[in-house]
Amino acid sequence: MQEKKPQHLTLNRFLVQRQLKHPEATGELTAVMDQIGKVGKIISNYMRRAALEGLTGLTGAVNVQGEKVKKLDEIGNSVFVEAFEYVDMVGAIVSEEMDRPLVISSANRKKKYVVLVDPIDGSSNLDVDCVVGSIFSIRNLKGSVEESILRKGTDQVAAGYLMYGTSTLLVYSAGDGVHIFVLDGQIGEFVLEHENIRMPERGKIVSSNFGNYRKWAQPAREFADSLASEREEYALRYSGALVADLHQILHLGGIYFYPEDAKRPEGKLRLLYECAPLAMIAEQAGGAATTGRARVMDIHPEKVHQRVPYAIGSRYEIRRYEEFYRK
Numbered sequence: 001m002q003e004k005k006p007q008h009l010t011l012n013r014f015l016v017q018r019q020l021k022h023p024e025a026t027g028e029l030t031a032v033m034d035q036i037g038k039v040g041k042i043i044s045n046y047m048r049r050a051a052l053e054g055l056t057g058l059t060g061a062v063n064v065q066g067e068k069v070k071k072l073d074e075i076g077n078s079v080f081v082e083a084f085e086y087v088d089m090v091g092a093i094v095s096e097e098m099d100r101p102l103v104i105s106s107a108n109r110k111k112k113y114v115v116l117v118d119p120i121d122g123s124s125n126l127d128v129d130c131v132v133g134s135i136f137s138i139r140n141l142k143g144s145v146e147e148s149i150l151r152k153g154t155d156q157v158a159a160g161y162l163m164y165g166t167s168t169l170l171v172y173s174a175g176d177g178v179h180i181f182v183l184d185g186q187i188g189e190f191v192l193e194h195e196n197i198r199m200p201e202r203g204k205i206v207s208s209n210f211g212n213y214r215k216w217a218q219p220a221r222e223f224a225d226s227l228a229s230e231r232e233e234y235a236l237r238y239s240g241a242l243v244a245d246l247h248q249i250l251h252l253g254g255i256y257f258y259p260e261d262a263k264r265p266e267g268k269l270r271l272l273y274e275c276a277p278l279a280m281i282a283e284q285a286g287g288a289a290t291t292g293r294a295r296v297m298d299i300h301p302e303k304v305h306q307r308v309p310y311a312i313g314s315r316y317e318i319r320r321y322e323e324f325y326r327k
């Protein structure tokens with residue numbers, strides 16, 4: 001059951017309301033989330049102008065993941081970095097586009113958070129004007145920057161994504177449900193669309209790159225085969241941007257999976273700034289996320305750019321996926 005949508009509840013008003021419910025809150029998380037909203041507006045603006053202003057295409061550089069960097073990847077990264085350089089309480093930023101965490105030093109000794117981001121998720125969609133997103137995770141700065149980053153997903157303070165599609169959305173959770181905001185271009189604000197959205201317990205969507213089917217690990221192939229033989233039909237949807245596929249599953253239920261395969265035995269997706277933040281969203285909405293063998297939120301990362309096999313979605317489909325890995 002969705003809660004009734006209030007009128008004109010902007011992101012900032014919503015955050016302040018939530019903050020007032022927690023007397024111990026200091027307003028610092030609200031300030032970080034407010035910057036994420038600003039990032040969303042700026043990147044959304046770039047996306048809308050990209051084709052007109054020659055911002056599509058490659059920069060010529062290759063990132064730490066060995067992927068060719070696109071102009072908009074680089075722009076997205078600078079927009080995030082710039083945003084947190086203005087927020088005193090963020091001590092470091094980790095990004096898909098940066099080899100190492102960027103430590104932000106300032107006179108303020110009360111740095112409280114580290115922010116981890118995938119500035120542009122689904123970048124192969126950029127040059128064809130299809131949907132892309134940004135993913136973020138906010139963690140407490142406890143001990144050194146490295147110690148704060150290499151922690152389980154259950155240690156995230158807040159997480160979420162921005163989606164640049166037919167409209168620009170901001171979806172987040174700070175551990176008390178998942179809330180969706182839509183950017184109202186006329187007033188330049190994110191406005192609440194859904195408070196406490198719940199993912200269906202069982203769904204209709206299957207989202208995966210079936211072009212890799214032959215390379216997939218055996219359990220993933222058997223899972224896919226089992227879906228094809230179901231009496232209940234599933235609909236196949238795969239956009240090339242995890243954020244967009246997950247967003248659909250958030251509404252309709254089902255499963256997205258990117259398993260380990262012959263070429264990538266460790267999987268493709270990055271644990272810290274893709275898989276763990278979206279796992280928090282799924283769990284907070286009543287869904288789940290797994291590697292097939294382990295709950296994603298329980299994985300203790302060993303390195304910043306670690307990859308993991310991944311499946312995320314409704315509880316029923318995730319349970320079934322795990323059954324094939326247990327066999």
Ligand code: F6P
Pocket residue numbers: 121122123124209240241242243269
């Ligand atoms: O790197 C992340 C990502 O772009 C996801 O957003 C997306 O689901 C996946 O990779 C697409 O990968 P492929 O093109 O191999 O299917």
